[in-house]
Amino acid sequence: xxxxxxxxxxxxxxxxxxxxxxxxxxxxxxxxxxxxxxxxxxxxxxxxxxxxxxxxxxxxxxxxxxxxxxxxxxxxxxxxxxxxxxxxxxxxxxxxxxxxxxxxxxxxxxxxxxxxxxxxxxxxxxxxxxxxxxxxxxxxxxxxxxxxxxxxxxxxxxxxxxxxxxxxxxxxxxxxxxxxxxxxxxxxxxxxxxxxxxxxxxxxxxxxxxxxxxxxxxxxxxxxxxxxxxxxxxxxxxxxxxxxxxxxxxxxxxxxxxxxxxxxxxxxxxxxxxxxxxxxxxxxxxxxxxxxxxxxxxxxxxxxxxxxxxxxxxxxxxxxxxxxxxxxxxxxxxxxxxxxxxxxxxxxxxxxxxxxxxxxxxxxxxxxxxxxxxxxxxxxxxxxxxxxxxxxxxxxxxxxxxxxxxxxxxxxxxxxxxxxxxxxxxxxxxxxxx
Numbered sequence: 001x002x003x004x005x006x007x008x009x010x011x012x013x014x015x016x017x018x019x020x021x022x023x024x025x026x027x028x029x030x031x032x033x034x035x036x037x038x039x040x041x042x043x044x045x046x047x048x049x050x051x052x053x054x055x056x057x058x059x060x061x062x063x064x065x066x067x068x069x070x071x072x073x074x075x076x077x078x079x080x081x082x083x084x085x086x087x088x089x090x091x092x093x094x095x096x097x098x099x100x101x102x103x104x105x106x107x108x109x110x111x112x113x114x115x116x117x118x119x120x121x122x123x124x125x126x127x128x129x130x131x132x133x134x135x136x137x138x139x140x141x142x143x144x145x146x147x148x149x150x151x152x153x154x155x156x157x158x159x160x161x162x163x164x165x166x167x168x169x170x171x172x173x174x175x176x177x178x179x180x181x182x183x184x185x186x187x188x189x190x191x192x193x194x195x196x197x198x199x200x201x202x203x204x205x206x207x208x209x210x211x212x213x214x215x216x217x218x219x220x221x222x223x224x225x226x227x228x229x230x231x232x233x234x235x236x237x238x239x240x241x242x243x244x245x246x247x248x249x250x251x252x253x254x255x256x257x258x259x260x261x262x263x264x265x266x267x268x269x270x271x272x273x274x275x276x277x278x279x280x281x282x283x284x285x286x287x288x289x290x291x292x293x294x295x296x297x298x299x300x301x302x303x304x305x306x307x308x309x310x311x312x313x314x315x316x317x318x319x320x321x322x323x324x325x326x327x328x329x330x331x332x333x334x335x336x337x338x339x340x341x342x343x344x345x346x347x348x349x350x351x352x353x354x355x356x357x358x359x360x361x362x363x364x365x366x367x368x369x370x371x372x373x374x375x376x377x378x379x380x381x382x383x384x385x386x387x388x389x390x391x392x393x394x395x396x397x398x399x400x401x402x403x404x405x406x407x408x409x410x411x412x413x414x415x416x417x418x419x420x421x422x423x424x425x426x427x428x429x430x431x432x433x434x
Contacts, residue, residue, distance in 0.1 A: 010044040013037050034199055035162075048200030056129060056203050062253055062263065063159070063203045064128035067212035068144055069136060070228045072114045072242070073097075079110040098147040100140065111144065114229045120242040121148065121156040127253045131159035131202055133210075135217075138163045160201045206262045209252060211245060216302060221264040221309075224248060225351050248353065268309070274355055276311035280346075303343060306350050 007021035014037045016025050031039040040048075056063060066072065081087050081099075083106055090110055092099070097112040114120075124130065134141050141163050149155035202208060210223040227241050248270075255266045304314060345361035 008041070008044075010041050012039050014039070040200070045200050049204050052201055053203040053207050056207055060127075060257055062128050062256060063208045064124065064130045064249070065133045065202065065208060065210045065212075066130055067210075067214070068132060068134040068141065070213045070230070071211060071226055072117060072120075072229065073144060074112045074114070074229050074231050075100075075109050077109075079112075080107050081110070082106065083108050094147070094151055098143075100143050111147070112231055113148075114242055115239040116242040117148070118151050118153060120246050121151065122153045123246045124249060125153075125156050125158075127250065128209075129159045129203075130157050131162065131199075132157060133162045136163060160199055162199055205264065207256075209249065209263045209267070211249075215306075221268065224252075224267065227351055244352075270353060271309050271350075272311045274310040274349055274353065275307065278312045279315055280307050280312045281315045303346055307346060310349065 007018055007023065009018040009020070009023065009025050011019040012025050012028065012031060013019060016028060017023070018025055019038070028039065030041055030043075032042055032045055034040045034045065052063075069075075079090075083101065085108075087110070091097075092110075095113060095118055097110055099108045100111050101108045121130075132141055132145055138161070141161050145157045145161060149157055205222060208222055210218050211226055212218060212223055213226050213228040215223050215225050224245065226245050229239065229241070232239065252263060252266050256263060260266050308314060339358055340363045341358055341361040342363055345356055345358065348356045348361075
């Protein structure tokens with residue numbers, strides 16, 4: 001290395017050459033990867049993160065990391081066409097979607113936007129710096145961003161576009177092997193996976209919030225999970241998820257600049273009362289000591305972790321025999337007076353940010369099949385006001401009858417402090433709607 005070089009070598013490429021002075025850097029221990037071919041010194045990255053964070057706060061904005069596939073767009077092979085083909089019965093208006101060309105296959109695919117995409121983007125552009133983080137390829141992501149920015153009121157995407165080729169990491173697959181997916185890393189100690197947050201232009205974690213239909217590739221404390229977007233069978237079915245999520249995002253923004261100053265804390269406080277004090281008994285199938293594969297174990301641990309984040313009290317495993325058995329559970333036959341529900345109860349409570357009605361997910365002795373619950377049913381409940389209002393179901397319905405703690409937990413959820421907290425959240429959301 002040239003000793004007369006005054007460059008700090010803040011950024012180098014994957015071959016170890018400085019991007020500013022082109023000198024080779026032999027000691028790269030102090031560098032972190034910020035894109036596919038770019039590494040930055042830790043001090044420089046931290047400085048940029050601090051500067052970006054402060055700039056966001058000065059503009060009264062937060063950082064929104066937005067997933068694409070199954071979050072705000074949908075496509076599959078059934079919507080694949082020849083390049084010169086004009087498909088029938090496809091609404092090609094800009095707000096509905098656009099054609100993405102795949103030249104190497106002489107095909108094009110129609111990419112559908114989720115219902116309410118324009119209203120969603122319009123509401124959030126003044127509150128958030130919007131970034132795109134996707135497992136898709138760069139050209140695919142760029143085409144989606146370009147189409148989004150051409151919608152009425154655009155451009156909307158004014159932040160970074162992070163794709164699968166931008167980082168190197170590992171992901172756990174069903175068979176327990178590993179593959180590079182470009183975005184996430186696995187913690188060997190906890191079996192958890194989280195997006196690498198070394199992209200300086202997104203700010204610190206305190207100002208970041210993620211919207212994604214999956215939580216397994218993120219640190220749950222920052223993620224706001226949305227229901228998976230699939231194209232409805234009927235045009236009469238309206239998807240309201242973006243409307244719901246936008247109201248939560250507006251609430252988070254209001255709370256942050258109202259004094260909370262940490263997105264993780266705000267989301268944690270919103271979740272910790274969902275199943276406050278509820279005693280959850282997980283069950284395993286007969287022969288539950290059988291070793292689970294790594295993916296199953298990961299999901300199992302994730303469900304338990306989400307229960308705890310929603311305030312539930314985790315109990316020991318219960319061994320249950322019978323036809324209705326699974327590794328993951330919460331979906332065994334009733335045991336000692338405990339109401340058995342399938343894991344959809346936990347998943348939907350987590351996604352909807354409120355406790356779901358047990359009856360929709362209950363499993364009985366003479367029904368070993370899962371009861372399916374759709375988002376349309378849940379939205380109808382919410383419109384009718386059937387969702388739990390903060391006082392929720394009595395603990396004895398799905399805890400041990402002999403438990404002394406159920407009354408205490410039930411009383412806690414009926415305290416004025418808890419009710420006032422729920423009223424405050426709802427009032428803030430209603431105020432933001434205006």
